Amino acid sequence: MSHSPLNGECVEFKIVPDEQDEIEQILRIWSDVNKVDLILTSGGTGFSKRDVTPEATRNVIEKEANGMVIAMMQYSLTKTPMAMLSRAVAGIRGTTLIINLPGSSKGALECFESVAGQIPHAIDLLQNSANCAEIQSKMNGLAFSPSPELKISSPVKIKQTGHVCPHKKKKSVNFKKTTITDNPARRDRKSPWPMLSVQEALRLIFENSQKVSSEEIDCRKAMGRIISDKIEARVPLPPFPASIKDGYAVRSTDGGGIRKLLTSVAAGDARDDIFVASGYVARINTGAPLPKGADAVVQVEDTNVISMDDDGEETEVSVTAVPAGNDIRPIGSDVSAGDDLLFPGDRLNPSKIGLLCTTGNRLIKVYRKLKIVVFSTGSEVVELDQVELKHGQIYDANRYTLIGFLNNLGYCDVIDGGILPDQPQTCLDAFQSALEDEVDMIITSGGVSMGDKDYIKSIITNDLGGKLQFGRVNMKPGKPTTFGTIGSTLFFGLPGNPSSSAVTFNLFVKPALRIMTGQNPRPKVVKVKLAQEIVFDGRPEYHRCILDYSRESELPLAVSTGSQCSANIQSMARANALIIVPQFSEAKESYTSGEIASAMLIDDF
């Protein structure tokens, strides 16, 4: 962040290709979402075919600021007649001033100098007129009329930080970051967020997710945790030559025949001075240590009692001949001391915990638990404790679904953030306190689409200074899925529709969690046979289905769970996989019944 001569702060800098759509999108996001005071563009103002910055600017501004254009032109013409080849535009969008500057650094500087003196005042007027209109409207109890808005798109956006307007007694010094409190009539009619592909969205998630630190814990309390440091066997398995059978420990060189019984060795027998001499055997149990002198075990089924003493204890038995090593597990035959057992990224399941215990690894290093807060947003959403629903209310589904997904993973400390109404200040306060609590991730559902009460994106960027990496994804369900960072905290704004939030959790949140804990982020995708036709949608679709393994087919049959409306929760509740359905194209419009497709498993970890 550098300081400009305007005493402003450069809060963003971006190089944008000569693509009108892209330039427009940036201008919209910076003015509407980030609410910067000034956007300066440089380049793309000339006569060549690729020069489209003025067109992009004109499309997003609501009012022109021709005086500034004239001032720049007048001044530039005194420097070079070439200046007349500039088609620069200046204008206002919302409370943002957007000014096109030429691409040459000399020209850009000259133009900027010619208007710089009036910029602070212009911005101040914009800000103050916006405030006045709002206050006026509140006083009248009427919707306030739109304040004059300057829209300027440019690769440099500046937030003014310290200008004092010469025309006002009371000066607005620090511009408060605001949430969307505008008149709905003035909201964007089109989403300013570029529509990313799922792959692009995942790439941004991969780029912005970092491994967390690790901690040492008792392996017996580590179910579901993720190994951070390689683990070796502390002791060999078995730690002594152990009998595999209940029978008699013999010397294989004695061969078959009648032998005297030396002693009996049970599992856990601590004597290490037993010696089986030639002509003798020792009774032995499964898991007992083989006595010295013996080198094989004959199972009891292959022996007979020959004689007993007065107490009924056997004194002689006959054994069959067995080779050396028969029915014995040598030391380390399963695991040698020092063997690599588990690796970073391995998730601890019951058998792995057993392996750690039996190889003497009491303390192990795992990634620390991820601290995650989950909020539901929406003024219509109520807690299940409320017995009767009022008109327009619904019981919260998403929060409990998302908390359940996270708890199932076993490596998250999940904080239930509760339900946030569609009130920016309440949401802001809740997010701020989560950040003070140093959570690794905030997950919300709802409030990320086009409604005038959909505040979430604005709160993250405007009020919390977060950086959203994407706000729209070309997929069904889940189009308005939003992801970004607020400092080192990851933010996922999942769509409110229950199926959308559940699908996008699996598709986007899980990979982030896996990266944070050193796991392979990729989902498990399997081939399936489709039980029905699926007509392609305009967006790539993640079609909820049940994988049926009961049929006589090499591949599981993927049975659709029915209506794929995002608001339909039943189709999600029954699903254990998502069929990956491509976007409609002229080349292919549908999958036929029986066709082979790919499906992503969603009931794994």
Ligand SMILES: Nc1nc2c(c(=O)[nH]1)N[C@H]1C(S)=C(S)[C@@H](COP(=O)(O)OP(=O)(O)OC[C@H]3O[C@@H](n4cnc5c(N)ncnc54)[C@H](O)[C@@H]3O)O[C@H]1N2
């Ligand atoms: N003009 C447009 N409208 C909408 C668009 C669009 O592109 N243009 N996108 C639609 C799509 S796609 C989705 S998905 C939804 C997502 O909207 P939001 O994320 O803003 O979610 P809400 O509006 O808050 O809620 C949507 C829906 O889900 C219900 N909901 C919300 N939270 C819960 C919860 N915790 N438990 C159960 N149900 C919940 C809510 O009542 C709404 O019915 O936007 C479309 N609109």
Ligand code: MOO
């Ligand atoms: O993208 Mo939305 O999730 O279809 O309803």
Ligand SMILES: [Mg+2]
């Ligand atoms: Mg909405």
